[in-house]
Structures are given as structure tokens and as C-alpha cells.
């Protein structure tokens with residue numbers, strides 16, 4: 146087992162634990178983007194959150210929202226990002242699903258400069274059909 150998050154879940158590597166349930170653990174990110182940056186991970190090794198049991202992903206989000214609310218009260222931040230990167234090309238560094246909760250402050254200098262495209266209506270119809278046909 147070489148997964149760093151599995152080692153944290155197993156207690157082999159210490160963490161600054163914030164909360165846990167039977168299936169989910171939350172702790173402070175040791176390389177924070179902002180003060181209070183935390184991670185919520187499933188205790189079971191799952192690489193890609195969108196391939197996890199949807200109920201487990203729901204538990205991750207539920208904990209993230211509760212911690213986000215508490216972090217906002219504790220830090221008085223002005224906003225928050227909930228970020229779930231799935232796959233290396235999407236920015237996932239550790240291949241164990243993790244939901245980032247990043248407290249945001251006015252003029253904190255953090256930017257995600259995603260280029261904006263425009264949705265073409267014919268493609269929108271094709272996308273809606275292709276995706277909804279495959280929902281399970």
C-alpha cells in the first residue's frame with residue numbers, strides 16, 4: 146500500500162484530523178492553497194470520485210459542507226471553493242479521491258484562469274442526449 150491517503154486513513158501517517166465518519170475522513174491539507182484549506186477523503190481507496198458509490202461521494206460532500214460552514218465561522222472568509230479533481234489531466238495529484246475545501250478571502254490572489262468557450266446549440270443537444278442516455 147503506497148497510497149498516502151490510505152496511510153493517513155490507517156494512521157500510519159499523522160494528520161491534523163478535523164472530522165470522520167465510518168466511511169469519510171477530513172483533515173488539513175499540509176500544502177494549503179489558503180489558510181484553512183482542508184481535504185475530505187473516502188476511507189476506502191477510490192481513485193476517481195465519479196466512479197465511487199454515489200452515496201459515498203454524497204457523504205464526502207455532506208462533510209465538506211459542514212466543515213465549510215464551520216471554517217467560514219472560524220476564519221471569517223468571504224467565500225469558499227469546493228474542488229474535486231478527477232484524473233491527472235484534471236489536476237488530481239494524489240490518486241485517491243479527495244474533495245478540497247478552500248476558504249477564500251477578498252483579494253487573496255488565488256485564480257483559476259480557465260478559458261471560457263461558448264456552447265453551440267447543436268452540440269448542446271447532442272451532449273444532453275449522449276450523457277443522459279448513459280446515466281445509471
Ligand SMILES: [Zn+2]
Nearest residue numbers: 148151190241
Ligand atoms: Zn488510497
